[in-house]
Amino acid sequence: xxxxxxxxxxxxxxxxxxxxxxxxATAHHLSAAAARVVVLERGSPNRExxxxxxxxxxxxxVHTKRPGQAIPLDNVxxxxxxxxxxxxxxxxxxxxxxxxxxxxxxxxxxxxxAEDEAELRDKAPHEREHGIVTELLDGDAARSALPVLGxxxxxxxxxxxxxxxxxxxxxxxxxxxxxxLGATVHxxxxxxxxxxxxxxxxxxxxxxxxVAPAVIVVAGPWIRDIVAMAGVTVAAAPVAIQMHVxxxxxxxxxxxxxxxxxxxxxxxVAAGQILIGGGWPAAALDLxxxxxISVRSMQGNLAQATRLLPFxxxxxxxxxxxxxxxxTPDEMPVVGEVxxxxxLFLAGGTYAFTFAPLWARLLTEMVTGSGLSLDVKxxxxxxxxxxxxxxxxx
Amino acid sequence: MVGGGPxxxxxxxxxxxxxxxxxxxxxxxxxxxxxYKRRAGAVRAQAGDLRPRGTRLAAEVLDAGxxxxxxxxxWGVDDxxxxxxxxxxxxxxxxxxxxxxxxxxAHERVxxxxxxxxxxxxxxxxxxxxxxxxxxxxxRRVVVAGSGPFLLPVAVALLDVGxxxxxxxxxxxxxxxxxxxxxxxxxxxxxxxxAGYRARLARAGVPVRQATRVAAVTGGDRxxxxxxxxxxxxxxxxxxxxxxxxxxxxxxxxxALLGCRTEMDETTWDRLVVADDVGGTTREDVFVVGExxxxxxxxxxxxxxxxxxxxxxxxxxxxxxPTAQRRARVARxxxxxxxxxxxxxxxxxxxxxxxEVHDDTVVCRCEFVTAAELRCASRTVLAxxxxxxxxxxxxxxxxxxxGRQCFPAVAVLTGGGVSAFPVRMPVRPxxxxxxxxxxxxxxxxxxxAGPADTAPSAWPTSGxxx
Amino acid sequence: xxxxxxxxxxxxxxRTLPACTGQSLYGVLIDAGIWWHRTHPVxxxxxxxxxxxxxxxxxxxxxxxxxxxxxxAVEIRDGLRVRTGARR
Numbered sequence: 001x002x003x004x005x006x007x008x009x010x011x012x013x014x015x016x017x018x019x020x021x022x023x024x025a026t027a028h029h030l031s032a033a034a035a036r037v038v039v040l041e042r043g044s045p046n047r048e049x050x051x052x053x054x055x056x057x058x059x060x061x062v063h064t065k066r067p068g069q070a071i072p073l074d075n076v077x078x079x080x081x082x083x084x085x086x087x088x089x090x091x092x093x094x095x096x097x098x099x100x101x102x103x104x105x106x107x108x109x110x111x112x113x114a115e116d117e118a119e120l121r122d123k124a125p126h127e128r129e130h131g132i133v134t135e136l137l138d139g140d141a142a143r144s145a146l147p148v149l150g151x152x153x154x155x156x157x158x159x160x161x162x163x164x165x166x167x168x169x170x171x172x173x174x175x176x177x178x179x180x181l182g183a184t185v186h187x188x189x190x191x192x193x194x195x196x197x198x199x200x201x202x203x204x205x206x207x208x209x210x211v212a213p214a215v216i217v218v219a220g221p222w223i224r225d226i227v228a229m230a231g232v233t234v235a236a237a238p239v240a241i242q243m244h245v246x247x248x249x250x251x252x253x254x255x256x257x258x259x260x261x262x263x264x265x266x267x268x269v270a271a272g273q274i275l276i277g278g279g280w281p282a283a284a285l286d287l288x289x290x291x292x293i294s295v296r297s298m299q300g301n302l303a304q305a306t307r308l309l310p311f312x313x314x315x316x317x318x319x320x321x322x323x324x325x326x327x328t329p330d331e332m333p334v335v336g337e338v339x340x341x342x343x344l345f346l347a348g349g350t351y352a353f354t355f356a357p358l359w360a361r362l363l364t365e366m367v368t369g370s371g372l373s374l375d376v377k378x379x380x381x382x383x384x385x386x387x388x389x390x391x392x393x394x
Numbered sequence: 395m396v397g398g399g400p401x402x403x404x405x406x407x408x409x410x411x412x413x414x415x416x417x418x419x420x421x422x423x424x425x426x427x428x429x430y431k432r433r434a435g436a437v438r439a440q441a442g443d444l445r446p447r448g449t450r451l452a453a454e455v456l457d458a459g460x461x462x463x464x465x466x467x468x469w470g471v472d473d474x475x476x477x478x479x480x481x482x483x484x485x486x487x488x489x490x491x492x493x494x495x496x497x498x499x500a501h502e503r504v505x506x507x508x509x510x511x512x513x514x515x516x517x518x519x520x521x522x523x524x525x526x527x528x529x530x531x532x533x534r535r536v537v538v539a540g541s542g543p544f545l546l547p548v549a550v551a552l553l554d555v556g557x558x559x560x561x562x563x564x565x566x567x568x569x570x571x572x573x574x575x576x577x578x579x580x581x582x583x584x585x586x587x588x589a590g591y592r593a594r595l596a597r598a599g600v601p602v603r604q605a606t607r608v609a610a611v612t613g614g615d616r617x618x619x620x621x622x623x624x625x626x627x628x629x630x631x632x633x634x635x636x637x638x639x640x641x642x643x644x645x646x647x648x649x650a651l652l653g654c655r656t657e658m659d660e661t662t663w664d665r666l667v668v669a670d671d672v673g674g675t676t677r678e679d680v681f682v683v684g685e686x687x688x689x690x691x692x693x694x695x696x697x698x699x700x701x702x703x704x705x706x707x708x709x710x711x712x713x714x715x716p717t718a719q720r721r722a723r724v725a726r727x728x729x730x731x732x733x734x735x736x737x738x739x740x741x742x743x744x745x746x747x748x749x750e751v752h753d754d755t756v757v758c759r760c761e762f763v764t765a766a767e768l769r770c771a772s773r774t775v776l777a778x779x780x781x782x783x784x785x786x787x788x789x790x791x792x793x794x795x796x797g798r799q800c801f802p803a804v805a806v807l808t809g810g811g812v813s814a815f816p817v818r819m820p821v822r823p824x825x826x827x828x829x830x831x832x833x834x835x836x837x838x839x840x841x842x843a844g845p846a847d848t849a850p851s852a853w854p855t856s857g858x859x860x
Numbered sequence: 861x862x863x864x865x866x867x868x869x870x871x872x873x874x875r876t877l878p879a880c881t882g883q884s885l886y887g888v889l890i891d892a893g894i895w896w897h898r899t900h901p902v903x904x905x906x907x908x909x910x911x912x913x914x915x916x917x918x919x920x921x922x923x924x925x926x927x928x929x930x931x932x933a934v935e936i937r938d939g940l941r942v943r944t945g946a947r948r
Contacts, residue, residue: 019775044783045776051786168786172776185775246826247794247928248901271789272901276826283473290816295473295832298819303830313827316928319796320819421914423935428913434882434935440864501915513895513908520886520912520932528887529864529880615906616895759910759918762902794917823917 008208018219020050024174025360031181042190046171052323060159066279088357098173107162107256194229240282240291248272282322336380399427401684401699402497408703410458470819500642500685514617521637525551533635539563542641546591568739663802673702690733697729760793781810868938885934898945
C-alpha cells in the first residue's frame with residue numbers, strides 16, 4: 001500500500017502477528033514479563049480458527065486422525081504437552097481475572113470395537129507416565145456413569161481433567177489482560193511486509209510500520225504467507241474444519257465426549273447448546289471470507305454423534321460453521337525460532353486451543369531467553385523449512 | 395419452486411401450463427404463503443373462506459399439474475451447490491431440478507425499542523393472522539405501530555375481531571397531502587385501498603398518528619402501556635397489546651446458500667439478491683420471485699412472477715405466446731410503478747432513532763443482549779465496526795433466530811459495514827437425526843425420469859411425500 | 861364480532877380451554893390471555909411468540925410431551941395437551 005510521505009514507525013520489543021488465542025495469550029505473557037508488545041491483526045480479533053473452534057481441553061490421549069487426515073499424529077508425543085497445558089489451564093481464570101466458562105468436568109474417550117478398546121488399553125500406561133489420570137470402564141459401567149451414552153459403546157476411558165472453555169471468552173480475556181499490562185492491539189491492520197532492517201525486524205502494515213528485535217507469527221493459516229515475506233518458505237497445510245451446534249437444552253451432558261478412532265467431540269456448553277465437532281473437513285478453505293461447510297461432513301459427524309449419544313437425534317440443529325485449522329504436513333504442532341532468521345518465531349498447528357497457554361509461555365521464554373520449561377526442540381520450525389529456502393541474514 | 399405464496403404459485407402455475415414439470419415445495423400444511431394464508435377446515439366452515447382468490451390459485455396450481463410437496467421445508471443446499479435439502483415432517487429428502495425458482499417470501503422487520511420483549515408485543519403480521527385466520531384479537535385495547543402501508547389493514551382486522559385500537563402510529567408521514575401524494579392518482583386502486591382503510595378506522599374513532607413512534611413499551615409480565623414520541627412530546631396510552639413492525643425484509647438466505655450473489659443494503663441492512671428485472675440471479679439456473687426478489691407487495695409479486703415464469707419457460711424451449719408475454723410485461727410495469735410510489739411514501743432504513751436507542755434496550759431478544767453491551771463491544775478492539783465480530787463478543791445473533799431479527803440493529807449499533815452475519819445452514823429448523831439420516835447426492839443419471847417425458851426435470855430424488 | 865364456536869378442547873398447564881379445530885395453538889393461547897409461552901433461558905423473564913410465522917422461535921411449548929414445538933405452527937386437534945414454560 002502506498003503511503004503519502006514516510007510511514008509512521010513505532011519501535012517495540014515484540015511484534016505479535018495474529019490476535020487469535022495464541023497471539024492474545026503470548027501478548028499477555030510477554031506484557032506480564034514487562035515487554036513492550038504490539039499485536040497486529042488483519043481483521044477483528046478471535047474471528048478465525050480461535051473463534052470458530054470448539055474450545056475443548058484435550059488432556060487424555062487423543063485419537064490420531066481427524067476425518068480426511070492422511071498422516072496420523074503422534075499422540076504419545078502429545079502427552080507431556082497435554083500434562084503441561086492442563087496445569088496451566090487450571091490457573092487461567094485467576095491469572096486473567098475473568099470468567100472464561102472454564103469447565104474441568106472430565107471427559108470420555110469412547111471405544112466401539114475390540115481394536116478401539118485395545119487402543120484405550122495401550123494409551124493408559126503412557127498417560128500414567130506423564131501423570132495424566134485416566135480410568136478404563138466397560139460399556140455398561142460407562143453408561144451408568146453417563147446414561148446418555150448409546151448401546152454401541154463397548155468401553156471408555158474417563159479423564160477427570162478433560163474439559164472445555166468458551167473460545168469467545170478466552171481470547172478476549174487474554175487480550176484485555178495484555179492491554180491492561182500495556183500491550184497495544186491493532187485490529188484491521190494486515191501485515192504487508194516483514195524484513196530484516198539492521199538489528200531489528202521491520203513489520204509493515206496498512207497503518208504504519210513497527211520495528212522490534214523479535215516478531216512472533218501466530219497467524220494460524222496465514223503463517224506461511226507472513227513468513228514468506230521474510231524470505232522463508234515453511235510448509236503448512238491449513239484446512240477448514242466444521243462445527244455443529246444445537247439449540248439450548250436442559251443440562252444433560254456434563255462431560256466432553258470423544259472417540260478413540262474417529263473424529264468426534266461432543267459437549268454441552270455453559271449456555272446449554274450442544275456442540276458437535278471432531279475435525280470433519282469443510283467443503284473448502286476460504287481465507288478471504290468464511291469457509292463453506294460440507295454437507296457430507298455434517299451428515300457423517302452428526303450420524304456418528306447420534307449413534308454414540310442417541311438423544312442428540314431429537315434436538316434441533318441451530319447452526320453449522322467452519323473455520324481454519326493451521327495444520328502442518330506432519331500433523332504435529334510447531335513452536336520455535338525460524339532457522340536463519342534470528343528473532344523471528346512462530347507457533348501453531350493442531351490442538352492449538354488446548355496448547356495455547358503452553359505455547360504462549362514457551363514463546364515468551366524463547367523471546368526473553370529465560371530458558372525453556374519444556375523440551376520442544378523436535379517441534380521446531382526446522383522440519384517445516386524446505387531445503388534451500390532458508391532466509392539469508394541481513 | 396421453493397415457496398407456495400402468491401408469487402411461487404403464480405410462477406408454478408404459469409410454468410406448468412406451458413408444459414414444464416414443476417415441483418412446488420412449501421413448508422406449510424396448506425398452500426398459501428403469508429398473504430394468502432388460509433383458514434383450516436373447521437374455522438373456514440364457520441367463518442368462511444378468507445381469501446377465495448388464494449384458494450382459487452391453489453386449485454389452479456394443482457389443475458395445471460404442479461406436483462405439490464406441502465409441509466416440506468428447504469433447510470440447506472448440498473455439496474454440489476445445487477441440490478436442495480428438504481425435511482418433510484422429520485423425514486429428510488433432497489430435490490434437484492434444472493431450474494430452481496426461489497419464492498421464499500419475506501419476514502417482518504422488527505426493531506428494538508425499550509420493552510419490546512414484553513409478552514403482549516407481536517408483529518403486525520402475527521396480529522393480522524391471529525385476527526383473520528384464528529379470529530383472535532391480540533388484546534382488548536391495542537396500538538398498531540411502526541411503519542408501512544401494512545399497519546392500516548392490521549388495525550382494521552383488529553377492529554373486526556372486537557379489539558379497541560387506541561391508535562395507529564406511523565413513524566413517517568405517508569398520508570400527508572403533498573405534491574408526491576398527488577402522483578398517487580396514477581395508481582387509483584392503491585389510493586382507494588388506503589382511503590377505504592382510513593375511512594373504516596375513522597368510523598371506529600381510531601386516530602392515525604403520523605410522525606409518531608413507540609418510544610417504549612412498559613409493563614410487568616405483560617404489556618401495560620406504550621409511550622409514544624410525537625413532535626409535541628410524549629404520550630402514554632394504556633393498552634394490553636402492541637403490534638409493532640416496520641415493513642418486510644426479503645428471505646434471501648437460500649439464494650445466498652445457492653451461491654447467488656447478494657448485497658447488503660446499508661440503509662435497511664437487508665440482504666438483497668442481485669437479480670435482473672426478470673428475476674434472473676447471477677446463477678443461470680436460479681431465479682427469484684415475489685418478496686424474496688424485493689419487497690413490493692402482492693400485486694407486484696404476482697406480476698413479476700408471471701414474467702419470470704415465461705423467462706424460465708423460454709429457457710426450456712416452451713415459449714409462451716408473444717401476446718401473453720407482452721401482457722405480463724405491461725402488468726409488471728404497472729404493478730412495479732405502483733409499488734415504487736407506495737414505498738416512496740414511507741420512510742426507509744433501519745429506524746432513524748436506532749443509533750440513540752436507550753442502553754437498556756434488549757437488542758438481541760434470543761440471547762438477551764442490550765444496546766449497551768453492543769456499544770461497549772464496538773468501542774473495543776474486539777468488534778469495532780464489525781457486526782459479525784460483535785456477535786462473537788456479545789452473543790447477539792447466536793440464538794434460535796440466528797440474527798434474523800436483530801441484525802439491522804446490531805449493524806447500526808456497531809457502526810458496521812465490515813461483515814454481515816454469514817448465512818449458514820440450516821435455514822429452516824431441522825433435527826440432528828434428519829440431517830444425520832440424509833441421503834447421498836444422486837448422480838445426474840439417478841434422477842428418475844418423469845412419468846410423461848424423459849427430459850430431466852424437477853423431481854424429488856429421495857424422501858419427501860409422494 | 862362473530863366468535864368461533866369451539867368444537868375441541870385443549871389442556872394448557874392443566875387448564876381446559878375451548879378451541880376450534882384448525883386454529884393455531886398460538887391463537888388459542890393468546891385468546892385465553894396466555895402470553896407466557898416460555899421462560900427466557902437467559903433473562904428468566906416471561907416470553908411470548910412474536911412473529912407467528914416461525915422466525916422468532918419464542919413461542920416454543922411442550923405439545924403432547926414433545927418439547928420445543930412452535931405454538932404458531934401447531935393446528936388444534938381435540939385433546940391436545942400443552943405445557944408452557946411458565947414458572948409459577
